[in-house]
Amino acid sequence: MSKNIREININQIKIHDPFWSAMQHRMTDTVIPFQEKVLNDEVPGVEKSHAIENFRIAAGLSEGEFYGMVFQDSDVAKWLEGVAYSLAVKPDNELEARADEIIDIIEKAQQPDGYLDTFFIVKEPEHRWQNLQECHELYCAGHMMEAGVAYYQTTGKDKLLHVVERLADHIISMFGEDKEPGIPGHQEVEIGLMKLYRATGKEKYKDMARYFLEERGKNPNYFYEEKKKRGWQHWGQYSLEPLDQRYTQTHATIYEQKEAVGHSVRAVYMYTAMADLAGEDKDQRLYEACQTLWDNIVKKRMYITGGIGSTVEGEAFTIDYDLPNDMAYAETCASIGMIFFAKRMLEIKPLGIYADIMEREFYNGTISGIQLDGKQFFYVNPLEVNPGTSGTIFGYKHVLPTRPGWYACACCPPNLVRLVTSLGTYAWSESETTLYSHLFLGQTADFDKAVITVESSYPWEGKVSYQVKAKKEKAFELAIHIPSHIRPDTLAVTVNGEKTDDMSFVKDGYLYLKRNWGENDVVALTFDLPVRKIYANTNVREDEGCVALMRGPVVYCFEGADNGECIQALRIPREIKAETELCKEGVLAGNVLIHLPGYRMESSDALYSEERPKRTDVTLTAIPYYAWANRGENQMRVWMPEE
Amino acid sequence: MSKNIREININQIKIHDPFWSAMQHRMTDTVIPFQEKVLNDEVPGVEKSHAIENFRIAAGLSEGEFYGMVFQDSDVAKWLEGVAYSLAVKPDNELEARADEIIDIIEKAQQPDGYLDTFFIVKEPEHRWQNLQECHELYCAGHMMEAGVAYYQTTGKDKLLHVVERLADHIISMFGEDKEPGIPGHQEVEIGLMKLYRATGKEKYKDMARYFLEERGKNPNYFYEEKKKRGWQHWGQYSLEPLDQRYTQTHATIYEQKEAVGHSVRAVYMYTAMADLAGEDKDQRLYEACQTLWDNIVKKRMYITGGIGSTVEGEAFTIDYDLPNDMAYAETCASIGMIFFAKRMLEIKPLGIYADIMEREFYNGTISGIQLDGKQFFYVNPLEVNPGTSGTIFGYKHVLPTRPGWYACACCPPNLVRLVTSLGTYAWSESETTLYSHLFLGQTADFDKAVITVESSYPWEGKVSYQVKAKKEKAFELAIHIPSHIRPDTLAVTVNGEKTDDMSFVKDGYLYLKRNWGENDVVALTFDLPVRKIYANTNVREDEGCVALMRGPVVYCFEGADNGECIQALRIPREIKAETELCKEGVLAGNVLIHLPGYRMESSDALYSEERPKRTDVTLTAIPYYAWANRGENQMRVWMPEE
Structure with missing residues (x-):
């Protein structure tokens, strides 16, 4: 069996789109070269990556110690996957040659039994496969599988594909019904195995993905028992309590999970693999499990921008309708994962509800993660920012008012690269x-x-x-x-x-x-693209009395740069008369802006008063949400009070 | 020199007030006896206090180890102070006899040199006076001074007064211009010294208070240098960074501090002593420094309820107009401290601006700290609570939806006791x-x-x-x-x-x-007491588009118990027609409730929609804010959207 509706190959698509080509070139021309330098520790001022050097050391080509996060390998994998797609977007022989060299190193680093994770090869060989919860070996493996498949698809070269096949075979030899039990701490290997299955046609990879998915939550205490058994923790005092089963999506089997809970990226990566498997196996029960989780997210736990996972604590989903704007987490990677999920759902049933969400993510909560110059990145995508508070005061510390540069745990930038460079594959199925x-x-x-x-x-x-x-x-x-x-x-x-x-x-x-x-x-x-006023469900406390503006798929926001200080005092009228303007100058050139008559409320100096603040007429300007914070630190809001 | 306007003695006032007599009896009949049992470790299920036993051990009357917080002594002191006032409210020979016994123990615990702090007497005698930042010796001393003065004023008995005089003399022998430098970590001793000055007429106590106040911030690094010198920290890894000078109000001298910053209780205790000293010394410069800080609080950093210190992190002030309702800290003790401050300002100049704030605190942010039955207490006084979120989700964990019982760090309950039992002294000055x-x-x-x-x-x-x-x-x-x-x-x-x-x-x-x-x-x-609609300054983001109701000095709130689910969907009309009702039954009997026609917005099931939620007419009911959370866990809001 395989899917009735199939993804298409990235090589089939050549994009020439006024909006997206620029975005793709930002990735090929700025982000990929920059990340390559980071991976090679060639960028002064950026925290040392050492990621390629780790592979060299593991391969015996260099001497030294492992350096970086336990999941440092995944940076190389995600970069390679991005490079693979970028070669389809914009062929580059020199880049390809350098990628080939890195793949050679990776191949050499792989152990005779197929094992491949430089942290454990170099630093803690005695601890292999003992700490699935924290140590991301399966996570890194999954990303390497995605890279291997992508590189094979776009270049035809199968060296990395064979590496990851051997890696997958090694994993299959370790875990399963009749072997050791095991589930990944950070879901991802399931996605990689499904791709490997499709690239090779080998059912065993799909079976392994099913095992990891179905094993999850069968023993909700699995990570706790694993911890007791090994007697050590990777993160020391910062280690997460393995009994927080909702955080790890181990509180129930995948069929019994009815709400999107826990770490949002891990959750949607898991749902992605579930939907992928449901499609391949035409598994109605599994599809329904996906649909339940999908509905919970899009009907109750998603920002208007497509952001998901509203709390910084555990980078996680919380409860229905809990969508604070100024404390939002809404990680870029989670929105990207939501696109992965939507794509798999479309490959089961081509329904507009899935494509609508995919579109919402593409035009808003994903690309808000990258500066228009391609050089800075948001991990967190708030819907309201207030300099002086955001990034500073308790509760808001994770909400930065401007995009920082490259950071040590750089999961989002390469995730954006691989998403945007492979955009073509999301445009179609067949x-x-x-x-x-x-x-x-x-x-x-x-x-x-x-x-x-x-x-x-x-x-x-x-x-x-x-x-x-x-x-x-x-x-x-x-x-x-x-x-x-x-x-x-x-x-x-x-x-x-x-x-x-x-x-x-x-x-x-x-x-x-x-x-x-x-x-x-x-x-x-x-078709018309009027400016639309959007109201949130009244269960969403933080949006009460407010409206947001959208035009087409684009969510708009209001920034201080256009609207002055104290933008919470601005009001959108009950009836709006909006005009649009194609911005021709400055950093926002090429974007359509919205202007509309509105109000500014002005109070006396008193902190509390019986006098209603006075209303004056003003012209409000809204810009596409994804383009916020490109003109320095200033206030920003998506949801504005209505008057 | 002394104040032109003086406080009056609590014995001069007998309260018979429909509102406040009940509150006083709650203190004398429920809280004081309960706390006495707690201090004696006689309440099953309540964390062991050991506070009186610590004094017995220090006095050589009992054997054992010190137990409790480093500031455990202050629980006894605050209880004794409350007992002193309660004896003026409601004479009780047996209670007085028991208090006398405890004072005997305290006297015996005092060291020959006048030192008195059971933690250091029993546990770490070698560490006396080395860690003023963390170890609260001066804080406990200040509370004992307040107790000694109060007990002398209401009973005429001077044993504890002499104890605290010897303690104060010991402190004077330790710190000062020509001795060791020192400032208290938690301001309080300055208040105690000022009271001791007035009770004894001895200028040296006032001089010592001035020293502690004026020494503060002269060397902003004082706590850092103290830490380096001693080489140990009391709280280990949880110790605060002594370089956070704003937290400790050491960033500038008291004359140069222009904004209320840092730990809010410590701040207002300091301002109280500053105002007290300014009054006694007719010190215009110091009065102006107080007025600057007063203005900053009441014009920019105070909730409508009188709550101050808006963040849980450091229990502290943040920045101007940062007053989140659902994340509020607004500690009960901070509002109590604001009353102390207001009283001293009134004793300098009898201005309505001070008395208005005092009234705001008395009817709202202080007494919201106690359950109507006198048995449970809020430390934190939010202006919005949402069960399922409050007390649970990151950012809101400190915001409990119902009052817990007695807690280990029980600063607020005895603070409320001493405030309410001494109410008479706030009613007048002369x-x-x-x-x-x-x-x-x-x-x-x-x-x-x-x-x-x-x-x-x-x-x-x-x-x-x-x-x-x-x-x-x-x-x-x-x-x-x-x-x-x-x-x-x-x-x-x-x-x-x-x-x-x-x-x-x-x-x-x-x-x-x-x-x-x-x-x-x-x-x-x-005079009329109409229901008033109050608007916040437009700089207060969290109150935008909202109104609050007040009647007289009483702030009102809306609870789910009266208004159903999803109270954020309720709307206050632009023009209100409010009616009042004296509640005659149930836990709220005796309170005036407000009913008014309003609206409920009802949206479709969609999370986001172009349709404005439908408006239906409803009758809204508001109850006094201080009485919230007396009918089980439910939603509560002070600020409601206006329509």
């Missing part, structure tokens, strides 16, 4: 009969059925066209996701210039066009 | 020419000039009368504080039934009545 377009994205996509060239002005304008050049097989269906924010009465679809009025083709968020395609058929879509 | 009434309080007050009997229906009704029976000196001034919330056009004042229209007598918040008083002159005041 079944026997149908090509599904999930995102409006300027590109040329080369399928067996056809070459499709998309021109898109999205998200700034409601204008997208699909030029279809059918190949041999001319009768197929093109299914185009129509984002739920598009009002049906404003959507106009033409095929070769002729209007298609029958919107009964739109089902579950997709426009289905079935015909015998010619060599130059053009499907053109136009 | 100058050569004038009797100042600061609070509307049912009572009989016996002055040299006159006996004044006050009948009061405050805070529930705007009706207060002062019956004046002049003694020999008939020509004096009666100055009655008119709270600033009273609208002048609703205030009617009669003297012996004749209306006094000339409100030019009202100056700086006091109504001045100068005449030759007879033996039965009655000044009667009536």
Whole structure:
């Protein structure tokens, strides 16, 4: 068995999109080279990485001690995966040659039995596989598998693929029903194993992924017993209590988990693998388990920006509707993981509810993690920031008002790299009969059925066209996701210039066009992109009395740079008359800004008064949320009081 | 020199007030006996106190080890001070006899040189006076001084007074210009020394208080140098960094401190002593320093309830206008300290601005600390509580949704006892020419000039009368504080039934009545107590778009018990039509409740929607803030969105 709806290969897609090409070039031209230097310890002022040197030492090519986090290897893996995709976006022979060299080192570092983790090879060989909860061996393995598969897919080179196959085989030899029990502390290996399964066709990798998923929560005390057995902890006094089963998603089996809990990145990585497996095995029960968790997140535990995991403590989900704006955690990586999850759900059922969330993440809570110059990064993505408080006062210390540079635990930047460079693979999936377009994205996509060239002005304008050049097989269906924010009465679809009025083709968020395609058929879509006022559910305490603005998929925010001091005193009127402006200058050039008449409340100097603050008319300016904090430290809010 | 305006003796006042007598009886009948049992380790289930046993051991009357906090002695001192005042409220020979016995033990525990601190006498005699920052010897000494003075004032017995005089003399022998430098870690001894000065007339105690106050901040690194010198820390890894000079109010001299910073209780205890000294020495510069700090607190750093010190981290002040409701710290003791501060400021200048704050504290942020049954206590006084979040999720863990019972670090309960039992001393002060009434309080007050009997229906009704029976000196001034919330056009004042229209007598918040008083002159005041909508300064982010209700001095809040679930979805209309109801049944009997037409917003199930939540008409009920959390765990808010 395998999925009815399959992902497509990144090499099939060439993106030329006004919005996303720039973002991709930021990754290929700035972030990847910068991270390469970091990994090689060539950037003064940035905390030493030593990650490649660790591999050299493990390979016997260098002498020295291991240095870095226990999961330092994953930095190399994620970088390699990003490099793999970047080579599809922008071929670079020299970069590829350097990546090949690193892969050579990795191969040499691998132990005869297939084991591969430099922390344990170099530093604590006697402690291998004893501390799955804390020591991230399976996590690093998963990332290396993703890198191996990606590098194979985009370059055709299989050296790293073979390394990770041997690594996976070693893992299979260690854990399982008839071997030692085991589950990863930080879920990720399940994703890697699923990719390895698809790249090699070998069922054993899928079986291993299923084992890790289904073993989880069978013995909720597993990590506690593991700790007792080994008698040591990696993080010393900072070690987490292994009995916090919700943090580790071990409180119940994957089928019994009804709410998204615990460390949010680990959670969505697990859900991603669950959905992947459900799709491959056409496992309805597992799909329903995924759907339950999906619903809990998107209906009760997600910021409007797509941010998930609202508390810094444990970088975790909390409870339904607990979505504080100024204390948000909303890790960039968690939003990225949510895209992974959405993609797998789309490969089970192409429903608009999944593509809508994928779009929400792509345009908001993920790319808010990177400075427009590609040089600084947010780990935490708040929806409100107040200099003097944010980053300073208890409760808000994790909420930085500006993006810091590269940091020691640099999980988010390379995660963004691999996401954005592989964007093409999120744009489409394919079944026997149908090509599904999930995102409006300027590109040329080369399928067996056809070459499709998309021109898109999205998200700034409601204008997208699909030029279809059918190949041999001319009768197929093109299914185009129509984002739920598009009002049906404003959507106009033409095929070769002729209007298609029958919107009964739109089902579950997709426009289905079935015909015998010619060599130059053009499907053109136009739709309105009005500024929309959004209200939160009244259960969300922090958003009460407030509204947020969206336009298309883009969430907007208000910054001090445009609106002056004390932006909490600004008010959005009940009826808005918004105008848009394409910004042409400065760091925000290319973004559509929103201007609207609103109010500023001005109180007397008194701290408390019976006098209602006076209302004056002002013009408010909102900018895309993802672009906040690009003009220095200033106040920012997404949710604004309504008046 | 001494103050022009003096405090009066607690024995001069007998309170018979519908509101406050019940509160006083709660202290005398429930809290004092309960704490006595706690101090004697007679309450099962309550963490062992051992405080009296520590004194027995130090006195050689018992064998054993010291147990408890380094400041455990202060529990005994605060209890004794409360007992002293309670004996004025409600004489109790048996209680007094038991207190005498404890004082005998304390006297025996005192060392030949006057030293008195059981932790160091019993446990670490070699470490005396080496760790002023952490070890609270001066703090405990200050509380014992307050107890000794109080016990002398109410019982006439001077044994404890002599103990604390010897203790003070010992301290004087240790610290000063020509001796060792030193400042207290937790300010308090300055207050005790000032009281001791007034009780004994000995200037040296006032001089010592001035030394401790003026030495503070002269060398901002004092605690750091002290730490280096001694080479040990009391709290081990939990010790505070002595370089945090703002936490300890050592960042600048008392004259240079312009903002209220650091640990809020320590801060206001210091300001109290500063104001006390400024008054006694008619020190204008010091008074101005106090006024600067006062203004910073009441204009920028105080909750509407009078709560101060908004963050749990360091139990401290933060920055201007940072007043989160659901994360508030607002320690009960800090509000009590603010009353101490206000009283001393009134003794410098009888201004309504001080009496207004004193009233705000008495009716709100202090007594919210005690359950209506007198058995449970809040340390933290939030203005918003959400079960499931408060007390549970990071940031909100210190915010408990219901009052816990007695706790190990039980500073607030005995602080409330001594405040409420000594209430009479806050009601009046006296100058050569004038009797100042600061609070509307049912009572009989016996002055040299006159006996004044006050009948009061405050805070529930705007009706207060002062019956004046002049003694020999008939020509004096009666100055009655008119709270600033009273609208002048609703205030009617009669003297012996004749209306006094000339409100030019009202100056700086006091109504001045100068005449030759007879033996039965009655000044009667009536005024309206409308329900008032209060707006916060727009700089207070957390209150934006919201209003709070007050009636008289009482802040109101909304609880789930009256208003159902999801109270953040309730709305106060722009124009309110409020009605009041005297509650006659249940735990809130005797309190005036507010009912008003309002709205409930109801959203669809969607987390985010373009549809504005639907508005339905509801009747809202508000209860006095201090009485919240007396009906089990439920949601509570002071600030409600306006619609």
